[in-house]
Amino acid sequence: MLGYIIRRVLWIIPVLFFVSVITFVLMRATPSGPFDSFGGGRIAAPGVVAALEAKYGLNDPPHVQYLRWVGNLLQGDLGPSYKYRDRTVNDIVGEGIGTTVMLGLMAFTVAVLIGIPLGVIAALRHNGIPDYLATFVSIIGIATPSFVLAILLLVFFSVTLGWFPSQSARWWDNPSTWVLPTVALAGFPIAQIARYTRASMLEVTRKDYVRTAQSKGLRERTIVSIHMIRNALIPVVTILGPILAFLITGSFIVETIFGVPGIGRYYIVSIGQRDYGVIMAMTMLFAVAIAVLNLVVDVLYAYIDPRIRYS
Amino acid sequence: MANRSGALEAPAAATPRRSASLWGDAFRRLLKNRLAILGGIIVAFLVLVAIFGPFLTPYEYQAQDLQAVRQARGPVNPFVGPHLLGTDNLGRDLLSRLMDGARISMTVALVVQIVVLLIGVPVGAAAAWFGGRVDTLLMRITDIVYAFPDLLFIILLSVALRETAFGKALDGLLVVFVAIGLTAWVGMARLVRGQLLSLKETEFVEAAKAVGVSDFKIVTRHLLPNASGPMIVAITLGIPGAILAEATLAFIGIGAAPPRASWGSLVADGQTYLRSEPHLVIIPALAVAIALISFTFLGDGLRDALDPKLKGKQ
Numbered sequence: 001m002l003g004y005i006i007r008r009v010l011w012i013i014p015v016l017f018f019v020s021v022i023t024f025v026l027m028r029a030t031p032s033g034p035f036d037s038f039g040g041g042r043i044a045a046p047g048v049v050a051a052l053e054a055k056y057g058l059n060d061p062p063h064v065q066y067l068r069w070v071g072n073l074l075q076g077d078l079g080p081s082y083k084y085r086d087r088t089v090n091d092i093v094g095e096g097i098g099t100t101v102m103l104g105l106m107a108f109t110v111a112v113l114i115g116i117p118l119g120v121i122a123a124l125r126h127n128g129i130p131d132y133l134a135t136f137v138s139i140i141g142i143a144t145p146s147f148v149l150a151i152l153l154l155v156f157f158s159v160t161l162g163w164f165p166s167q168s169a170r171w172w173d174n175p176s177t178w179v180l181p182t183v184a185l186a187g188f189p190i191a192q193i194a195r196y197t198r199a200s201m202l203e204v205t206r207k208d209y210v211r212t213a214q215s216k217g218l219r220e221r222t223i224v225s226i227h228m229i230r231n232a233l234i235p236v237v238t239i240l241g242p243i244l245a246f247l248i249t250g251s252f253i254v255e256t257i258f259g260v261p262g263i264g265r266y267y268i269v270s271i272g273q274r275d276y277g278v279i280m281a282m283t284m285l286f287a288v289a290i291a292v293l294n295l296v297v298d299v300l301y302a303y304i305d306p307r308i309r310y311s
Numbered sequence: 312m313a314n315r316s317g318a319l320e321a322p323a324a325a326t327p328r329r330s331a332s333l334w335g336d337a338f339r340r341l342l343k344n345r346l347a348i349l350g351g352i353i354v355a356f357l358v359l360v361a362i363f364g365p366f367l368t369p370y371e372y373q374a375q376d377l378q379a380v381r382q383a384r385g386p387v388n389p390f391v392g393p394h395l396l397g398t399d400n401l402g403r404d405l406l407s408r409l410m411d412g413a414r415i416s417m418t419v420a421l422v423v424q425i426v427v428l429l430i431g432v433p434v435g436a437a438a439a440w441f442g443g444r445v446d447t448l449l450m451r452i453t454d455i456v457y458a459f460p461d462l463l464f465i466i467l468l469s470v471a472l473r474e475t476a477f478g479k480a481l482d483g484l485l486v487v488f489v490a491i492g493l494t495a496w497v498g499m500a501r502l503v504r505g506q507l508l509s510l511k512e513t514e515f516v517e518a519a520k521a522v523g524v525s526d527f528k529i530v531t532r533h534l535l536p537n538a539s540g541p542m543i544v545a546i547t548l549g550i551p552g553a554i555l556a557e558a559t560l561a562f563i564g565i566g567a568a569p570p571r572a573s574w575g576s577l578v579a580d581g582q583t584y585l586r587s588e589p590h591l592v593i594i595p596a597l598a599v600a601i602a603l604i605s606f607t608f609l610g611d612g613l614r615d616a617l618d619p620k621l622k623g624k625q
Contacts, residue, residue, distance in 0.1 A: 283467075
């Protein structure tokens with residue numbers, strides 16, 4: 001097991017290398033550079049652009065630039081931002097990453113706490129009213145893209161009802177503003193987890209050990225909590241890793257709509273502005289998150305299901 | 312009833328047995344699933360709208376009815392005039408734009424899954440058939456693609472290629488479709504590999520090898536057809552993801568070049584008027600929702616119908 005974990009951790013390094021090379025190449029293939037236009041469509045004099053490009057070493061051969069980026073990265077330096085020139089990429093990431101991770105974790109917690117009970121209840125009352133209600137909720141979750149959910153929540157609860165403060169300076173300091181972005185982000189994962197849990201519970205219901213427990217005359221509560229739920233959750237764990245990765249990397253739409261001060265909202269802007277350092281940093285951070293979470297899930301899977309053996 | 316023309320065939324058994332082929336069984340099970348039927352009917356309707364809708368509407372999706380907008384002092388409300396679902400602030404007929412959007416969404420469904428098949432099936436089949444180093448190499452490649460943040464890759468690729476001929480094809484949509492496909496094939500490759508690894512050890516493959524069938528034919532004629540059930544399910548259930556990805560990208564302004572509008576960009580455009588004209592957001596959002604639900608129902612139904620594990624249990 002330890003050997004397996006070490007090999008998986010080491011394998012993350014080449015994965016990140018390829019992800020960074022692909023991102024770097026795509027970025028440089030993009031026509032126009034970071035200094036071709038300034039805010040409001042102003043165009044800088046040619047001499048200024050040349051001077052800026054020289055200052056940041058953008059005229060060096062691509063592989064030199066890439067190696068310089070890797071060298072700086074290994075020293076913990078993500079490089080300068082070409083657009084927010086009073087801040088480095090480290091500053092930008094440092095300011096926002098806590099918020100993005102916190103938002104992702106809150107949505108994840110909500111999704112697990114609602115999705116799993118929903119799926120369990122639906123399976124226990126299979127084809128009953130609770131099942132139909134749970135199915136209805138998960139259909140709505142699947143059918144409503146996060147951007148639609150975000151807009152509807154914002155207009156209905158924040159603008160029309162005025163229950164939650166709308167955006168203003170330092171509005172994120174007020175915890176009640178966290179509610180709507182969390183719900184908007186959690187909608188889809190709730191549905192996914194509920195569907196998965198329901199299917200898994202229904203599968204377990206037909207198992208011999210459940211029938212044995214029933215014929216032994218065990219209390220219904222004992223059967224459900226000890227024999228059914230614990231076994232049914234094993235496959236559910238495997239989708240939790242991708243879901244958490246999706247919540248952390250996919251939050252940029254929700255962050256943009258609500259104006260959450262995380263790092264996600266910089267992503268789209270920085271691609272438009274060719275802010276190379278920010279693009280690279282975001283892609284790498286998200287790739288690390290995905291790789292690590294998948295590893296954690298695989299290890300966790302072997303831990304909770306002793307039948308799984310990695311060699 | 313049985314074989315009228317069959318003078319040379321063996322006499323029919325006393326009680327002609329209904330063929331119990333995998334597909335026949337699966338189709339019968341599918342017909343019993345009401346949600347799957349509903350999903351299938353809506354999918355068929357959406358496809359028909361995508362093909363014929365734009366020919367049937369009295370308006371072009373980009374045509375502006377400025378007079379109506381001037382009269383209404385803003386977007387025209389639905390159900391009042393000649394514009395059945397109203398217009399946007401520029402006087403463009405919402406129904407016509409929705410139908411053009413259906414064309415975009417259904418094309419996404421098709422093109423992305425073609426890309427997924429074209430990459431995922433050969434990669435998965437090669438990994439399973441050759442095994443060893445080929446398998447390791449190909450699976451490492453899928454790991455890299457899997458670790459790439461999907462939407463970020465699609466955005467980068469479409470921005471990088473925006474000015475090229477490829478980037479401009481299909482009003483700028485082709486590059487988005489292909490980019491979505493390039494991130495989505497990993498699941499298919501893993502599925503095909505898993506299926507083929509177990510099929511590879513069966514006796515009919517050994518028999519085929521013994522009579523000297525070539526590797527390529529064994530994979531394409533014997534192995535892949537046997538794995539086609541799970542592949543069809545994966546394709547159908549992959550479609551909502553592709554439609555959602557396209558709508559999300561359109562919402563942030565990546566994809567269809569104006570005046571063309573995907574359902575996602577209709578939602579984005581309507582956002583400004585949400586308080587006074589909520590239908591401009593609600594109607595395209597409903598269109599996305601209906602497409603996502605119906606493909607999910609159909610895919611779930613297909614999975615239940617084709618999953619041999621459930622055979623005889625329900």
